[in-house]
Amino acid sequence: MDGNRVATLVGFAATLVVLAGLVWVVGIDDTLAALTTADPVALAAVAGIALCWLVSWGLALWTVLRALGSPVSPHIAILVFVAAVFSNNVTPFGQAGGEPLSALLISTAADTEYETGLAAIASVDTVHFLPSVGYAIVGFTFVAAGAVQLTRNLAFAAAAVAVLALGIPVAAVLGWQHRYRIEAAVIRGFTPVVTTVARVVPRWSPPSAASIEARIERFFAAIDRIATDRRTVIQTFGLSAFGWACLAASLWTSLYAVGAPVPAEVVLLVVPVGSIASVVPLPGGSGAIETVLVTLLVSTAPVSAPVATSAVLIHRVGSYLLPTLVGGGVATALGVDHAASPET
Template identity: 85%
Template sequence: MDGNRMATVVGFAAALAVLGGLVWFVGIDETLDALTTADPWALLAVAGIAMLWLVSWGLALWTVLRALDAPVAPHTAVLVFVAAVFSNNVTPFGQAGGEPVSALLISTAADTEYETGLAAIATVDTVHFLPSVGYAIVGFTFVAAGAVQLTRNLAFAAGAVAVLAVGIPIAAVLGWRHRDRIQAAVVRGVAPALAAVSKVVPRWSPPSAENIETRIEGFFSAIERIATDRRTVLQTFGLSAFGWLCLSASLWTSLYAVGAPVPVEVVLLVVPVGSIASVVPLPGGSGAIETVLVTLLVSTAPISAALATSAVLIHRVGSYLLPTVIGGGVAAALSVDRAASEE
């Protein structure tokens, strides 16, 4: 078994251990009772809402690819996005770990350069960040206004919202302003590393430093091209905002399915903040995301831990398991097409 496969297996084992610990802590019997008595029509609605989320964010990718002169059919963009979600969901550190694979899938489907695919998925992920901040701020404002006291978990949510609203944008702006230095540092670090790898990998020639620099320049040029296209930015932002509403609706419907509906502002806060947990070194943030969602739900709404856990598990089936299964098939099909084209 190679190292990548072993890392994936270990990651999923750790995620299952965290999930198992969460269910054990809140009560196995209570959680199972809530799951088995869930409204079947609401469960079906969760699956439908998850599909709407995938379509909306897939169309956001389609909009960006069109602006980069790498157009694909809308349904192809949706399928490629689902495959990208699969790569994020099976890779530690979520989107940060899955973006290189997602870029490869996009470049294969769009028949374009790798850096164009990387710029496309990086742009889409960046735009997704913007409406999540807005929803989190609105949700926290209303939740805090109705709270009797600022609990420790609600204070954590406030800190998370502050990071979303201030910390990440500052880091992004500084990174863009100093992109020339970043480019030079990457070239200095990557070129020698690839040269060392070529000494142990037979029949493989590493790219030159000039080639690496050209590709990085192409990546930044693609990002700048999208950022200056107001129509593309607005369309992508609108589709992204609708996708976040779908994710929030998925969690709310999951809570309704187990007989524990909560105020809308609660899910508007919980879903964006919970997504921060995807940075942990577990496949797609599994285990960590569920734990954060349950903790925030119990802290911000009059709901038991068992009901919150059962609802979060239903929500994650729609927003994690379903796209992972579908995306795995799409990614496999794209890999087969890529192999056939290289023969």
């Protein structure tokens, strides 16, 4: 646990360094000046839009859990999703790093197996990917059509959209087609590790290879159950698409707050592409995401770097800081309730 805390603190320290470097490069005084002119009503709207995003994606999780036979009330699903956002925001590599903890939170709240919780959050994240591609393609098409020339940053955006639209889906399809080979490789590699750990950790019995295989099979079965439920997929897709629209609206409103509204297609492109930066080894990708958002805004819209930076910081307060603070409290409450519940 101490090691995890140290790693988290180091990660946040690195994030602050990256953010400080970004503000220093674009101009500290100019960025602060833009922030001080922000419209208070627009700032309140950013917070409201962030709430709509959390509710929308929380309901997407509720829909998936219901399809898996582990229903919870809608408000509990929303709270659990906010807690999952917290886990993603405090672990390196964003969603990839936070998914194991998110699965634990979901399985605790829904009183279900860990594999079901993992399948639920993995399915929701997969569905979230689909509308982000659509928004990015639409945004890039209109931005490129109105651009005078293809700049280096626009070329980067085009490459990022191509990765979103082609690279990741191909990798996902290949991974699913060869899932049983992956399962066998995991069992071969994981079993010796847990056996070695069991020799060091007293009074701990490691899972057998058969037990690991059964858990993986349950995870695959849950994923397949969701994928073949057309109604669940459509409902989750719609809620996900609305959530992405809220995120784009949050950035647009943040720009409006500092007096720099931009065409809608700009934020439709910038927000999904910026999310790719969450794969960097920083808590929730923070620092990298802000840098990418500022870079793309400056290259795709008539907005100065300090103004873009101030707007991005406002946007990230709503879409990163607030969910992290609230989600931390929810995650703590879930942990306390789980610890207080009697063993069955």
